[in-house]
Amino acid sequence: MEKTYYPKENDIKQEWVLVDASNQNLGRLATKIASILLGKNQPDFTPGVDTGDYVVVINASQVQVTGKKLDEKFYYHHSNYPSGLKAISLRQQLERHPDRVIEAAVWGMLPHNKFGKQLIKKLKVYPGMEHPHAAQSPKPLE
Secondary structure (H helix, E strand, O other): OOOOOOOOHHHOOOOEEEEEOOOOEHHHHHHHHHHHHHOOOOOOOOOOOOOOOEEEEEOHHHOEOOOOHHHHOEEEEEOOOOOOEEEEEHHHHHHHOHHHHHHHHHHOOOOOOHHHHHHHOOEEEOOOOOOOOHHHOOEEOO
């Protein structure tokens, strides 16, 4: 009888991946990033085990969307006060905080539990070309 392989902590090698978001579709980009964070591109992928890589996203302000989503898609948050529901459109969010757009899209594709919170911490998003992770020498995503 064959045993199921379960990767040990010292068997897992996590790399750094650099993703350029300029002129890429938001949803398709988010699925690639979520797959890398979960480790589905690794040969030793095991559900519930953090075998994924770190992801650095640059040019987040240049991400593209199709259709009328720039004006019709809204991000909501509540201040926990009466009538405290606030809404901001995708266009305004891309102008003010483009990193939050990609983080929200990727978070929607990760598990909503402790494991997902652990994975989203491995995502680093920057609106421009500069990032402080040059020492990790991230490999560009092909």
